[in-house]
Amino acid sequence: MSKRSHDEIIGKLVRVKKCEAREHGDNNGCVCHLIGQVVEIEKRYETPFIGTPSYHIKGMKYRVRRCEVTLIRNQQAVVRVINGQLVLDDPIAVAMISAVGKHNCRNTLELNADRVEHFKRRLTERGLTPDQAVIMLINVDDVHGGPLADVLLPQGHNWQEIRDKGEIPFARGLATRDGIQEVLNVFDKDAAAKLKSISNVAVVIVDHGVTEVFEV
Numbered sequence: 001m002s003k004r005s006h007d008e009i010i011g012k013l014v015r016v017k018k019c020e021a022r023e024h025g026d027n028n029g030c031v032c033h034l035i036g037q038v039v040e041i042e043k044r045y046e047t048p049f050i051g052t053p054s055y056h057i058k059g060m061k062y063r064v065r066r067c068e069v070t071l072i073r074n075q076q077a078v079v080r081v082i083n084g085q086l087v088l089d090d091p092i093a094v095a096m097i098s099a100v101g102k103h104n105c106r107n108t109l110e111l112n113a114d115r116v117e118h119f120k121r122r123l124t125e126r127g128l129t130p131d132q133a134v135i136m137l138i139n140v141d142d143v144h145g146g147p148l149a150d151v152l153l154p155q156g157h158n159w160q161e162i163r164d165k166g167e168i169p170f171a172r173g174l175a176t177r178d179g180i181q182e183v184l185n186v187f188d189k190d191a192a193a194k195l196k197s198i199s200n201v202a203v204v205i206v207d208h209g210v211t212e213v214f215e216v
């Protein structure tokens with residue numbers, strides 16, 4: 001990647017994936033505490049020195065390099081974190097993007113067909129009924145998927161290993177249906193209604209900036 005193409009992140013939302021500061025701690029280059037967060041890139045840091053460019057994070061004193069962040073694919077993110085607060089963007093834009101994202105989630109379902117079958121079998125093996133558990137497929141690099149994966153998998157997981165292989169990290173597994181229903185009731189009324197209407201095994205997908213529910 002040429003140095004100039006690093007500029008592709010200017011004005012975009014990115015997810016901080018690592019900190020490569022020479023010194024970690026209280027300095028503008030250390031973004032350890034932002035790892036996993038979605039931030040907006042404002043502009044290139046102007047310096048007479050020649051080297052790897054760094055970029056100002058909007059609303060913060062910190063700077064990041066291109067290699068320290070992942071560009072968020074769905075740039076019209078619905079929710080972002082600004083100064084520790086969740087902020088909701090333009091609702092009309094959100095509705096349009098949401099429709100596109102939900103459509104694209106079918107693709108995610110198809111790509112994960114074998115895992116879905118696997119978890120369906122596991123559900124039966126564990127003696128669980130479809131009203132007790134749902135299958136979750138969460139893109140960890142998604143604006144909503146990241147925080148949700150953190151809640152569902154608090155023990156963490158080395159997603160970086162997967163990213164380093166050039167793959168998209170997905171959290172996959174079973175979750176209690178009641179718990180997920182509650183989360184959807186708050187964050188996505190359409191998805192919540194859809195889950196309620198499904199009597200068979202449900203798959204809940206968080207990807208493309210949205211949540212979508214399928215019956216399998």
Ligand SMILES: [Zn+2]
Nearest residue numbers: 019024030032
């Ligand atoms: Zn650091």
